[in-house]
Amino acid sequence: MTTSQARPLQGRRVLVTRPRAQAPVLATVLAEHGAEPVVLPLIAPTPVTDTSKLDAGIVRLARGGYRWLIFSSANGARFFLTRVQTLGYDERICQQARVVAGAATATTLAQQGVRADVTLTNFRAETVSAQLATASLTDQQVLLPRAAGGRPVLPHTLRQRGAVVDEVVVYRSAPVPESSAPLARWLRSGTLNAITFTSSSTVRHFMAALATEALTDWQQEAVVIACIGATTAATAQEHGLRVDAIPEQTTAAALVQALAAVFARRRSASAAAADGAPPRMLVTQEP
Known part of the structure; x- marks a missing residue:
């Protein structure tokens, strides 16, 4: 096995923009593939100050008032469970409902002793309802903990299926x-070879940082941009960024594999171009 196969990102400097608490997971996978991770968190998730609606949702959950509990992110799960503990409840009250989460979020829940009843390989707001196609949602009570400013797509599609959805904001991305x-x-300076985005918030704050520094002339074509899912990619494209890699699964491992595939294609294209180039002529100077 060649070095490019064993460590396909060898020598590539890859920017990790996700929150500091989550950055090590992605940075570790990048390093295992030969990359040099450059960790620069662009957002810092913070709990909401007004928890009245969140607290009411948790109390109702503890009393068996919800059929479904849907987590759309690992951060949402962490802040929700922290609030559950603060109110004096055990995390196992989550099992009063059917818990739905993406693969990475399901892992976070499991670490806290909560089992995901439904684990979605690709958690995307537009497709969650479809992935729950076999479940009857009519008149079903759904608790949806999420970030402030979250897109309305998921609760809207659930309500179209007849669900009664309670949205509770558990954190903000500062x-x-x-x-x-x-x-x-x-x-x-052109020292970055790739940038990873793991949420729409990281994209928005990336663009805000560029505006703060009045940076408009960076060489985007020289940097590979990888987004963890279609929603994040759509946000990046809305801001004028070219997206090169979107994994099929919303996990750090899948993101790194998609990024490595882009560089592999570029190496192949460069090799093919070199093979097809006309021979260079050696020019000697006459005496």
Whole structure:
């Protein structure tokens, strides 16, 4: 096995923009594939200050008032379970409902002793309802913990199926102001080979950081952009970014594999171009 096969990202500097608590997972997988992870969190998830609606949802869950509990992100799961503990409940109250989560979020839940009854390989708002096609949602009570500013697609599609959805905001994604200067410096110098985005929030704060630094002339075509899912990719494209890699599964491992595939294709294209180039002529100077 060649080095490019065993470590397909050898020598590539890859920016990790996800929150500091989650960055090590992606950074580790990148390093295992030979990359040099550059960790620069662009967002910092923070719990909401007004927890009245969240608390009411947790109390109702503990009393068996919900049929479904749907987590759309690992951060949402963490903050929700932290609040459950703060209110004096055991995490196992979640099992009063059928728990639905993506693969990465299901792992986070399992670490806290909560079992996901339905694990979706590709958790995307537009497709969650379809992936629950065999379940009857008519008049079913659904608790949906989520981030502030979350897109309305998921609750809307669930309600179209007849579900009664309670949305509760559990956290907000705050910007990390000190990330703007180093980000602009690296982009100007061309030292980054790839950028990873793991949520729409990371994309929005990336663009905000560029605006703060008045950076409009960075060489985007020289940087591979990888987004963890279609929703994040759509946000990136809406902001004028070219997206090169979108994995089929919304996990760190799948994201790195998709990124490695892009560089592999580029190596193949470069090799093919070199093989097809006309022979170079050796020009000697006459005496």
